[in-house]
Amino acid sequence: MNHGLTKHPSHSTTHSSAPQKLMVELANRSYPIYIGSDLLANPLIFADVPSASQAVIVSNQTVATWYLSALHGILKEKYPTVIPIVIPDGEEYKNLTVFEQVISQLLEHTCDRKTVLFALGGGVVGDLTGFVAACYMRGVPYIQIPTSLLAQVDSSVGGKTAINHTKGKNMVGAFYQPAMVVCDLKTLLSLPKREYLSGLAEVVKYGAIMDMRFFSWLEAHIEPILNMRMPELAFIVERSCRIKAQIVAMDETENHIRAWLNFGHTVAHAIEVGLGYGQWLHGEAVACGMVVETYIAQSLGLVTEHFVERLKHLLQAFDLPTSLPQLPAEDYLSIMRLDKKSIAGNIQFALVDGQGKASVVSVKDQDIYALLQTLLRA
Amino acid sequence: MNHGLTKHPSHSTTHSSAPQKLMVELANRSYPIYIGSDLLANPLIFADVPSASQAVIVSNQTVATWYLSALHGILKEKYPTVIPIVIPDGEEYKNLTVFEQVISQLLEHTCDRKTVLFALGGGVVGDLTGFVAACYMRGVPYIQIPTSLLAQVDSSVGGKTAINHTKGKNMVGAFYQPAMVVCDLKTLLSLPKREYLSGLAEVVKYGAIMDMRFFSWLEAHIEPILNMRMPELAFIVERSCRIKAQIVAMDETENHIRAWLNFGHTVAHAIEVGLGYGQWLHGEAVACGMVVETYIAQSLGLVTEHFVERLKHLLQAFDLPTSLPQLPAEDYLSIMRLDKKSIAGNIQFALVDGQGKASVVSVKDQDIYALLQTLLRA
Numbered sequence: 160m161n162h163g164l165t166k167h168p169s170h171s172t173t174h175s176s177a178p179q180k181l182m183v184e185l186a187n188r189s190y191p192i193y194i195g196s197d198l199l200a201n202p203l204i205f206a207d208v209p210s211a212s213q214a215v216i217v218s219n220q221t222v223a224t225w226y227l228s229a230l231h232g233i234l235k236e237k238y239p240t241v242i243p244i245v246i247p248d249g250e251e252y253k254n255l256t257v258f259e260q261v262i263s264q265l266l267e268h269t270c271d272r273k274t275v276l277f278a279l280g281g282g283v284v285g286d287l288t289g290f291v292a293a294c295y296m297r298g299v300p301y302i303q304i305p306t307s308l309l310a311q312v313d314s315s316v317g318g319k320t321a322i323n324h325t326k327g328k329n330m331v332g333a334f335y336q337p338a339m340v341v342c343d344l345k346t347l348l349s350l351p352k353r354e355y356l357s358g359l360a361e362v363v364k365y366g367a368i369m370d371m372r373f374f375s376w377l378e379a380h381i382e383p384i385l386n387m388r389m390p391e392l393a394f395i396v397e398r399s400c401r402i403k404a405q406i407v408a409m410d411e412t413e414n415h416i417r418a419w420l421n422f423g424h425t426v427a428h429a430i431e432v433g434l435g436y437g438q439w440l441h442g443e444a445v446a447c448g449m450v451v452e453t454y455i456a457q458s459l460g461l462v463t464e465h466f467v468e469r470l471k472h473l474l475q476a477f478d479l480p481t482s483l484p485q486l487p488a489e490d491y492l493s494i495m496r497l498d499k500k501s502i503a504g505n506i507q508f509a510l511v512d513g514q515g516k517a518s519v520v521s522v523k524d525q526d527i528y529a530l531l532q533t534l535l536r537a
Numbered sequence: 538m539n540h541g542l543t544k545h546p547s548h549s550t551t552h553s554s555a556p557q558k559l560m561v562e563l564a565n566r567s568y569p570i571y572i573g574s575d576l577l578a579n580p581l582i583f584a585d586v587p588s589a590s591q592a593v594i595v596s597n598q599t600v601a602t603w604y605l606s607a608l609h610g611i612l613k614e615k616y617p618t619v620i621p622i623v624i625p626d627g628e629e630y631k632n633l634t635v636f637e638q639v640i641s642q643l644l645e646h647t648c649d650r651k652t653v654l655f656a657l658g659g660g661v662v663g664d665l666t667g668f669v670a671a672c673y674m675r676g677v678p679y680i681q682i683p684t685s686l687l688a689q690v691d692s693s694v695g696g697k698t699a700i701n702h703t704k705g706k707n708m709v710g711a712f713y714q715p716a717m718v719v720c721d722l723k724t725l726l727s728l729p730k731r732e733y734l735s736g737l738a739e740v741v742k743y744g745a746i747m748d749m750r751f752f753s754w755l756e757a758h759i760e761p762i763l764n765m766r767m768p769e770l771a772f773i774v775e776r777s778c779r780i781k782a783q784i785v786a787m788d789e790t791e792n793h794i795r796a797w798l799n800f801g802h803t804v805a806h807a808i809e810v811g812l813g814y815g816q817w818l819h820g821e822a823v824a825c826g827m828v829v830e831t832y833i834a835q836s837l838g839l840v841t842e843h844f845v846e847r848l849k850h851l852l853q854a855f856d857l858p859t860s861l862p863q864l865p866a867e868d869y870l871s872i873m874r875l876d877k878k879s880i881a882g883n884i885q886f887a888l889v890d891g892q893g894k895a896s897v898v899s900v901k902d903q904d905i906y907a908l909l910q911t912l913l914r915a
Contacts, residue, residue, distance in 0.1 A: 212881035255637055266704045271880050294672075296877045297699065297710045298790075321675065326644045332675045333711060412676075499674045502649050503590035 178204065179397055183316065184408040188336050192316060192400050196389065198343040199229045199304070202236065209300045209338055211273040214238040217261060217288040218279040219248040222306050225349055230279055230304065238275075242268050246284065251437040253283045253323050255331065261291050272296040275338075281307035281354070282314035282441060286329070289320030293335035303337045306346035308358025309442050312365070312399035315340050317407040317417075323436060327497050328428040334412050342400070344392050355387065357442030359477045360423070362395050364449060365402045367470065368419045371515035373398055378469070381476045419517040421500060421509040423449030426483075429494040433486045446479035451534060455522060456510040458530055466513030488531040492524060556582065557775055561694065562786040566714050570694060570778050574767065576721040577607045577682070580614065587678045587716055589651040592616040595639060595666040596657040597626040600684050603727055608657055608682065616653075620646050624662065629815040631661045631701050633709065639669050650674040653716075659685035659732070660692040660819060664707070667698030671713035681715045684724040686736025687820050690743070690777035693718050695785040695795075701814060705875050706806040712790050720778070722770050733765065735820030737855045738801070740773050742827060743780045745848065746797045749893035751776055756847070759854045797895035799878060799887040801827035804861075807872040811864045824857035829912060833900060834888040836908055844891030866909040870902060 178195030321332025366374030556573030699710025744752030805826035
């Protein structure tokens with residue numbers, strides 16, 4: 160995939176000047192991703208939002224404090240009515256109860272089937288709002304305004320919407336594309352450090368599955384990335400969105416290459432469900448999941464020990480967890496068997512080859528069990 | 538639309554011999570509708586169902602007693618595991634609570650993203666199962682096996698899935714097409730008379746909006762239709778499915794002509810919500826709704842009094858209600874304003890012209906109010 164690679168930035172490049180525009184190419188459902196600094200202060204970015212008599216901003220308590228009034232100010236120039244809906248902050252609220260509450264509020268405000276929803280927040284707000292948009296009156300337009308690194312580089316792009324079930328992550332959802340994605344890099348500066356670092360896990364993932372040159376670039380730029388320098392931030396978000404947009408354009412509903420994006424996620428979802436939503440951040444679980452799944456790949460002879468060490472080293476440099484939390488191996492197995500990616504009870508992993516490619520592999524329960532036992536005892 | 542009209546049956550034709558196959562043409566999502574007698578005893582009909590390790594039959598308590606074992610018998614030849622899920626019978630159970638219960642049961646049975654759902658029942662089972670299929674793991678295949686006249690002629694065809702909200706019918710849903718529709722005419726013979734008659738309302742609707750020759754045929758065959766003679770039943774289902782399939786093929790997501798199918802439904806939904814789900818059957822509300830909306834059309838000069846009388850006469854011959862239940866006119870208005878079809882608070886109706894065509898018209902609140910007052914006082 161490296162043929163599509165853009166020029167890597169030198170340290171002196173100023174990326175924050177003009178917003179970048181990438182397209183997710185999906186025929187008549189294509190849409191732009193805008194990336195830049197201070198976009199929430201730039202009404203021009205919102206010039207092409209769909210018209211309607213009402214707009215709804217869905218946000219969480221934390222993000223609303225920071226950015227709701229800025230977005231409200233821009234949207235009230237475009238829509239006769241702008242309604243804010245604020246949900247609690249945390250993965251544990253990405254559930255059917257909050258989904259129903261948002262739907263009820265839309266009905267109380269007599270929102271119609273042209274009403275536009277704006278998801279202002281991280282992955283939880285984006286996934287839940289997207290699913291509400293997919294279902295409300297059988298579908299209304301929505302726009303993603305991701306304010307976390309994880310949402311900017313991953314969950315806001317590609318139209319995967321969902322809510323969790325106590326038995327599994329993202330078990331109820333839809334493929335439903337947004338009309339636009341707006342990534343304001345400045346919002347990243349207000350993120351708690353732990354959330355920012357968590358987002359870096361998905362960034363590392365793009366390197367591992369599609370672009371080892373990007374992976375190497377990350378290894379060479381740890382300090383400026385940890386310091387959230389704007390040129391590096393801009394490059395990370397742009398490169399990640401570009402890779403994701405390419406994959407989604409090739410395989411919108413995950414019939415082949417989109418499954419590569421699940422690298423680390425079979426184990427990650429088991430960690431999140433096993434510990435209870437909200438204990439580990441999603442990106443933390445993905446970091447650990449990528450390491451465990453790369454051990455699996457190594458045990459199958461798909462990848463060298465050298466790559467396992469590089470991956471662990473990079474994730475640890477970003478202060479991300481690489482050791483599996485202590486839960487019984489049986490629990491991990493039973494949760495993974497129920498994961499969306501399982502087919503006929505066979506657990507599937509997207510495993511990397513250490514060369515910037517991945518493949519989906521069905522692994523036997525006893526092999527997974529043995530490896531989990533070893534890792535949990537280590 | 539009359540150019541597509543098939544030969545009308547003479548009384549002597551035997552329609553129950555070979556199953557008919559119609560196609561809903563939607564490019565790579567095209568699917569067949571099979572219509573015939575005793576199809577639930579005919580494994581050949583199910584030869585092309587998608588393969589999976591599990592099939593799930595969703596049905597209601599009443600229908601399950603009659604047909605669950607027959608379908609189970611056929612499917613167990615095709616799938617290693619066949620799981621029945623039985624929900625309560627009635628429109629009041631087409632809600633988010635039952636939706637969640639079905640999802641939880643799928644997870645308890647470790648259903649995966651290839652699991653095929655079979656909706657065995659009337660409109661409630663079909664709409665709810667279809668919406669579960671649309672959302673479970675972001676979409677699994679499903680097959681409609683409608684056992685009521687209303688479901689065979691209307692709700693099972695075209696991929697409109699949904700559940701109700703206390704504030705409005707079908708407020709949460711998706712456009713999600715089935716892989717196949719199987720209409721076994723024999724199941725109609727076990728329907729309670731009231732349910733059978735209710736289904737005739739949607740049949741009359743097809744005549745009114747698209748095919749006045751069919752409308753006249755219905756007027757001329759009231760006795761055999763009331764007596765559920767098989768040739769007439771077969772013709773009614775086939776003609777209705779053919780019209781619906783044509784409309785859906787032209788406009789899957791209701792951007793233009795599909796809205797004609799809403800004739801009678803703006804008022805019908807207000808009756809159902811106003812009285813409480815399950816008080817009137819959907820088809821009963823549609824019958825009354827068509828009459829009220831045709832009075833509106835007449836007040837706008839779109840249709841003659843003669844057609845209003847013909848419509849009322851035909852519906853009354855089928856023992857369907859044509860007088861509006863006594864609720865305050867304000868209640869009707871406020872519910873209709875919240876209907877999915879409203880745009881920016883303007884209530885929309887699909888109104889017929891008495892010549893086999895319809896059009897979508899936005900009508901002023903005060904005009905609707907005045908007419909409702911007159912009808913409620915009459």
